[in-house]
């Protein structure tokens with residue numbers, strides 16, 4: 001084992017990235033502790049889509065049975081038009097995608113995902129109610145998996161999160177026996193995503209301002225969803241500058257701390273999972289970790305950012321061209337993301 005990793009690793013942040021990294025380090029025989037600011041796991045929360053590039057890693061850690069039990073396997077993602085619900089494109093996400101990528105596409109509650117990750121760790125690894133204190137640096141590696149407002153990142157860069165002009169309104173509505181489909185409605189300046197999780201329907205409404213009345217001129221299923229979802233939990237969307245480096249000395253960052261991205265490709269947590277696996281594989285070689293992950297994470301972040309423009313095009317020729325691209329797109333176009 002490397003000299004650096006003979007010391008225990010401290011991970012700031014017990015979110016999806018931090019807990020996945022802890023599982024990886026422990027499996028590799030590296031002792032580690034997670035310092036989580038919250039007093040306990042969040043019990044509420046909303047849904048999350050886990051694409052095959054994330055489930056492949058999580059299943060390889062032995063979490064497949066627990067994840068299967070807690071999730072829905074959507075058969076497709078359908079993209080629809082805002083005004084009449086016309087189907088613009090349908091991407092298969094079920095057996096065909098699983099066969100192609102060797103791992104399933106899942107939707108589940110975030111709280112269940114965190115519970116499964118925590119449950120796979122030995123007791124005591126996660127210290128809740130413990131905000132990281134950079135003045136008391138542990139002797140070994142300190143991994144900043146502490147999200148968008150990362151304290152560990154602040155030791156690497158003075159940049160601040162920047163609002164991208166859109167807010168996501170999230171709600172978990174009662175719903176059982178819903179069709180296992182991820183549905184996205186695109187319209188001028190706004191879009192809506194909904195998918196089932198066990199026993200409920202997750203709804204995300206994205207718009208540039210307040211929610212009230214914004215979807216009143218959309219076709220009826222969306223109108224009703226927006227009314228049922230209000231008052232939803234408001235979540236302003238941020239990005240951050242590209243960092244000169246993701247590590248310095250014994251500090252390294254992953255997930256949203258390193259590369260926050262708008263949620264338009266549903267990939268932020270998946271990229272945090274990929275980071276965690278790559279960091280564990282790189283061991284003490286933090287430059288190798290960054291070289292392995294940075295080009296891909298930045299490509300995914302850039303593609304996600306395009307959604308802020310593309311998803312929200314006004315009716316007209318540019319929107320028609322976009323819809324033609326959506327109609328022509330199939331699973332092979334997702335290979336770069338899901339494989």
Ligand SMILES: Cc1cc2nc3c(=O)[nH]c(=O)nc-3n(C[C@H](O)[C@H](O)[C@H](O)COP(=O)(O)OP(=O)(O)OC[C@H]3O[C@@H](n4cnc5c(N)ncnc54)[C@H](O)[C@@H]3O)c2cc1C
Nearest residue numbers: 013015016017037049132146147255256266267268269270
């Ligand atoms: C509306 C919306 C929908 C999304 N949908 C998806 C999706 O479907 N699929 C997907 O892959 N991604 C999705 N994302 C993105 C995803 O939520 C994030 O990218 C992901 O949660 C990042 O994980 P993380 O572990 O890096 O950070 P976080 O999940 O933010 O976890 C950071 C953890 O660090 C803790 N922390 C913070 N500061 C400190 C400190 N000083 N000391 C100790 N602990 C600290 C926090 O309490 C938290 O537990 C979505 C995002 C949004 C906003």
